[in-house]
Amino acid sequence: MKQGLRQSMAWLHTWSGLALGWLLFAMFATGTVSYFQDEITLWMQPEVRAGSDPERAAQGAIDYLSKVAPDARSWYIGLPGPRGATTEVFWQPGEGAPPRARAETQALLDAAGHPLAVRETQGGRFLYRFHFDLYALPVIWARYLVGIAAMAMLVAILSGVITHKKIFTDFFTLRLGKGQRSWLDAHNVSAVLALPFHAMITFTGLVTLASLYMPFGILANYPQTSAFFEAVNGPDKTVARSGEALPVPAIAPLMEHARQRWDGKAVGVVRITNPGDATATISLRRAAHAAIGTAGETLVLAARDGALLGASKAKGPGLTTQSVMVGLHAGRFADLALRWIYFLFGLTGTAMVGTGLVLWTVKRRQRLADPARPHFGFRLVERLNVAAVVGVPAAIAAYFLANRLLPVDLPGHAEAEIHAFFLAWAATLAWAILRPAARIWIEPLAATGTAYLLLPLVNALTSERGLPASLAHGDLLFAGFDLVLLATGLGLLLAARTLHRRARAARTTPSRALPHRHARST
Template sequence: MKEGLRQSMALLHTWAGLLLGWLLFAMFATGTAAYFQDEITRWMQPEVTGKADPVASAEGAVRYLQRTAPDAASWFITPPNSRSATTQVYWQPGENAKPAKRRETSAVLDQSGHEISTRETRGGFFLYRFHFDLHYMPVYWARYLVGVAAMFMLVAILSGIITHKKIFADFFMLRFNKGQRSWLDAHNVTAVIALPFHLMITFTGLVTLATMYMPWGIAANYADRSAFSNAVFGNSEDVARSGKAAPLCAVGPIMRSASAQWGGKAVGYLRVTNPGDATARIGATRAPEAAIGSRGEEVTFDGVTGKPLDQSMPKGAALATESVMIGLHAGRFAEYGLRWLYFLSGVGGTIMVGSGLVLWTVKRRSKLPDPSRPHFGFRLVEKLNIATIAGFPAAIATYFLANRLLPAWLADRADQEVNSLFLAWLGVLIWAIIRPAARAWPEMMGLAAGLFAAVPLVNAITTSRGLPASLLAGDWLFVSFDAAMLVLAAGFALGARRAARKRVEGPRPAPRKTQEVMAA
């Protein structure tokens, strides 16, 4: 009975991990990078230097908005924090304003409230959004597809635990150059070493969009989603302009007052409605990184007198639990030590998915009637493995290179950076299709290694913040980024070397015992 269950779970594990494995690999890779999205953005905007005080920066942002958009319906201000040095501002034009493009209603400012002349880029934020919004498709459908992939991942993890009865014992048996056994060891080790993380990140990822995936409870109890939002979060209603001009109060005391109410936790966002009017309101929201719960408390102040008017409702047990789960998934609360643990666990998850995809082909190659002429399904999986495991990292490296090589004056520059990523990914896919798999693996792994190695070199040529200069200046963010690129380059170079050696030696049949254990 137990063996029958284990065999059933093995089959489920195999196909749940395979069918959307390529999407899961990309999701894991970009989600892992997103733990350092602010640092990636700073690297991709080398013109930005130094640090900034959040309060002084918010006051400078108000001065900028008073000059630039005094009649806007609302302003949104994101002050800098310990990981960023710029202030992001957005404004919603008033009813009588002409339609404007998004970039014409936003700006990046320094502490004094002056617009920073920096290259247009989506930086690490794009990698974060791709993790669950994908690209070139409606967000609604993308999130459903991502949700299905996450559910497949959860099923694969749970069925894998049941299938591998010696999974923890096998964790201590990492053997190299043993063909199928080595791939299985790599899969087991990366799965077990961060198993709690993999379970947590997959389940909490589903929780973040739970109301989208399961909207029936809301539909049955509320007239619309805005009514649900007001009931759960206690959102204050916007007040119409009175037409009576009044100066906006200073935001510095408001930020300090809000922070004091939250036990010293920082303000993450400011929203000003009806600026310049007697009905102005200023809402201060607690920074997501200030606590493990992602949904920050909010305090609303009178925009003219600065007196507190309202605050967010206390969280019930369900909302507090959801807030903590989202916070655990995003990891914004994590200091650098824990953030690196998140990152390394994500790298392990990426390797786990990639090694599982490769293991599918390694297991079945020796069982083919003619391994030199596999059937279409086998070839399809093998080609997609190459395009994803070697191609997607190469595409990310291309994204970083495009940031340095595309001219600053280029129209829609940020979009062109993103397009370069997908063009590189498409190029690898085409190459994988037209080349024999045994040749495509070392070639594309070598390409990824070369592209990652080129990032620090191109950075040193095109900016004044190359690796030698950053080391001398103690610019550890740029040093760390370049070092990470070189580590990735070394890893892919090692992979390319092993793949080339494997092609020369030919496939090595798996031991009979291993074949029996892994039979699915």
């Protein structure tokens, strides 16, 4: 049978979207909240209060590391940006030191360099890593899976644009309460209005892992992948300690020097090799928030006299393009307003995937031979849709609730939070499988909405930074966070109520039953 281009594209759109739709929904949702990764981490560590400034924090970290790890091979100091309040340090134990667990060679510090007494949590980082590394899978497998999903997304976007019959005529069209028509409108509007964002985010997402998916260019030009990274980042040579002691110089002037060299862009990472020795080097990397591109400028200075040992090489146009694309994807450069815009479009992307998934069932429901007993494929999609679309928000709510409700000093607090995340997700899946089809959306939506409404209350009862206090103190981060939780809860409950009423109306007056839902009249 010969088909027109539009029909074959519609087929491609439907099936590329469905096959990986559930994974894409989870990726879109966790990626979207990751635009507020730092804020989530701060909310999940309500003990951390004071702000920080990079120069004081760098000196504080150096003082701390000089005491804790004076003979380390190297120190790594991740400085707080304008959205953070804590300094992260790691060190590599020195030559001959007994091997130690990773947890023993890292610390979270305040601006003065004192270790912070905070509850153990992965905070926003877990959601961010889940977005592309998933969880518990070998990282390479996860990244291939995520790459296949992103490619399916790109295919779905392009075939969707081709198959859309009236992209300009329907540009502003959203007709509510009309069954399948409304779902299609919602899918189209959410997809088309933010189309530049969706296309950009999907393509740049693939670019972030392009050298994993397509290593051929590197393999053709370098004997090993490591040789390529050495050529790009400079050789990572380690010099033996000389034994001549030399205290680490004051860091602030060096950071100021770097800042001037980079037209006012701040330092984000300080790395010191052979600290305390005459052979020590100090490398400074530009902060991620200071420019769109992620491949930051780097300066390497000799600790002895501050002489310049190396600076990031002028990179080719290919690498520069990649760096800007990765930066556009991650949005680390975005100020608060632009960050909200990123977040909102992440939500429209999530809505686009969600409405697309629902549309698959809505379209097919009327064509079922026996609507009371749909075939296995239909039931599978219908229930997996609930598990994805409601399951991910439910999992995030459980993650936040566990953060507040688990005992603060519980060993393995961070792992337990993550378990709560997956338990809630699995519970939603079980709910969707076990309950009758008419209830599978309403009940989990209502439960998840209630969980989001409870979160600000739980926060107020378990921390000193509940909504009344945060509003009174002008604590915008906590107030904003709680308000967004409330809005999410209300939205979910509203959705549950709408579906509930519709189901009741369909039951009492079968003739007015909406065609896409519980069509008993046929």
